Amino acid sequence: MQSAIVLGGGMIGVSAALHLRQRGWTVTLVDRREPGRETSYGNAGMIQAEAVRPYPMPRDLASLLKIATGRTNDVRYSLSSLHLHIEPLLRYWWHSAPKRHREAIDAWARLIAYATAEHDILIREAHADNLIRRAGYRALYRDAAALDLSIKAAEEDQHEFGVNFRVLSGSELAKAEPVLRDDLPGAIHWLDTWTVSDPGALVTAYAELFERLGGRIVLGDAQSLQQTAAGWSVDTDQGRIDAATAVVTLGPWSPDLLYKFGYRIPLVRKRGYHMHYSGGASLDLPLIDKAGGYAMGPMAKGIRITTGAELTSPDALATPVQLASAEASARELIDLGKRVEPDPWFGTRPCTPDMLPVLGPAPLHPGLWMNFGHGHQGFTLGPATGRLLAEMMSGETPAIDPTPYRPERF
Numbered sequence: 001m002q003s004a005i006v007l008g009g010g011m012i013g014v015s016a017a018l019h020l021r022q023r024g025w026t027v028t029l030v031d032r033r034e035p036g037r038e039t040s041y042g043n044a045g046m047i048q049a050e051a052v053r054p055y056p057m058p059r060d061l062a063s064l065l066k067i068a069t070g071r072t073n074d075v076r077y078s079l080s081s082l083h084l085h086i087e088p089l090l091r092y093w094w095h096s097a098p099k100r101h102r103e104a105i106d107a108w109a110r111l112i113a114y115a116t117a118e119h120d121i122l123i124r125e126a127h128a129d130n131l132i133r134r135a136g137y138r139a140l141y142r143d144a145a146a147l148d149l150s151i152k153a154a155e156e157d158q159h160e161f162g163v164n165f166r167v168l169s170g171s172e173l174a175k176a177e178p179v180l181r182d183d184l185p186g187a188i189h190w191l192d193t194w195t196v197s198d199p200g201a202l203v204t205a206y207a208e209l210f211e212r213l214g215g216r217i218v219l220g221d222a223q224s225l226q227q228t229a230a231g232w233s234v235d236t237d238q239g240r241i242d243a244a245t246a247v248v249t250l251g252p253w254s255p256d257l258l259y260k261f262g263y264r265i266p267l268v269r270k271r272g273y274h275m276h277y278s279g280g281a282s283l284d285l286p287l288i289d290k291a292g293g294y295a296m297g298p299m300a301k302g303i304r305i306t307t308g309a310e311l312t313s314p315d316a317l318a319t320p321v322q323l324a325s326a327e328a329s330a331r332e333l334i335d336l337g338k339r340v341e342p343d344p345w346f347g348t349r350p351c352t353p354d355m356l357p358v359l360g361p362a363p364l365h366p367g368l369w370m371n372f373g374h375g376h377q378g379f380t381l382g383p384a385t386g387r388l389l390a391e392m393m394s395g396e397t398p399a400i401d402p403t404p405y406r407p408e409r410f
Contacts, residue, residue, distance in 0.1 A: 001026050003243040005234055007222040009035035011379050013249035014206045015386030016371055021215045023394050028241050030220040030234055035207035040379055041200035042274050042347040044295040044306040046137060046286065048380045049116045049192035050163045052109040054355035055376060056096035073293035073325045074308040081313035088266040091353030104355045107404035109161055111384050116194055118383035128205035131198055136191040137286040144185040146290060154188055164191040179281035179334050195286050198300040199379060222250055222257055231367050245367040252350040254372040261365060265358060265410050267373060268351040270309035273323040273344045278302035280337025292329030302340050305330060320344045351375040359385055359405035360392065369393060370407050
């Protein structure tokens with residue numbers, strides 16, 4: 001029987017482990033914590049069917065100056081740690097040129113096309129439908145010109161990729177979300193995206209399904225991974241685990257592990273923060289405030305605000321400046337209530353410079369596989385890339401051509 005160690009218990013790792021187990025593999029999932037406690041726990045809780053274009057780095061001088069001078073809440077950086085990001089950011093800038101970004105869109109959209117369908121299968125098998133709402137989300141605008149530009153872009157996405165949306169006027173938005181202030185120019189309601197009331201709970205539900213199917217979850221240290229004569233081994237709290245193959249699904253920590261095997265895979269590490277609020281107004285659907293650079297949505301613990309990207313060092317203390325700005329912006333729109341937690345949560349999104357995940361076999365080590373680098377969409381794409389990985393590992397014909405995601409491109 002084929003055997004695998006999957007390193008990393010986020011949405012990517014759990015989904016990959018599930019797909020392998022469904023194909024009859026003996027699978028052990030190893031992480032330092034219970035599944036779904038890191039980046040997969042802290043996101044905005046959306047399975048984004050409309051996210052057909054990966055986020056490019058701005059290339060126009062005006063946008064770059066806004067970031068450099070701290071006049072946008074989308075991106076913040078720590079000057080003292082900027083040297084850590086220079087090389088991957090330069091690569092990111094290069095890949096964001098129109099022609100190369102177009103190539104990334106083509107490869108990215110093929111994955112996104114499978115996102116909700118693959119989640120749907122696992123949601124039903126995991127009996128997790130109580131966590132899901134299939135009603136989309138709204139992107140609201142404070143500026144009529146910005147709304148008009150976004151409508152044009154949405155029409156292009158609808159024409160090319162078939163994504164569905166509805167434009168709401170200011171009065172229609174006020175009717176749909178009566179708790180919002182009523183002087184906004186309008187919003188785009190993205191109809192195909194699904195929202196999750198507790199992202200960590202969905203990962204846990206998938207992990208429990210994996211265990212019911214005969215998979216094994218243990219606590220262990222991924223950095224102890226070693227190549228053996230028969231395959232791969234890792235140290236866990238239940239002793240050494242051996243398997244013929246190992247899969248690295250450690251998100252932003254993946255390159256650190258792979259470095260000792262000779263792989264140099266660049267990542268733009270984008271930190272994000274969130275906080276819950278209760279006792280105020282109740283939102284119907286999640287909102288993205290384009291001008292404020294944040295998302296907020298109704299969740300089990302209250303309204304969750306999720307920030308954009310902070311470029312800082314991996315071990316830096318929390319500097320929730322973006323969260324404070326997002327909270328102030330949100331309070332201009334609704335009655336948020338009070339903070340639920342004493343301190344904000346934060347985690348890191350693993351973004352490759354070419355905006356595509358690293359997915360496939362390690363070129364120099366038989367039996368070593370990689371699946372990470374999904375940027376802002378790991379929660380969305382976990383089941384889709386988990387299926388693709390399992391198909392490749394099992395010798396099946398993959399649902400889509402995996403060539404754009406191959407690790408050796410770096």
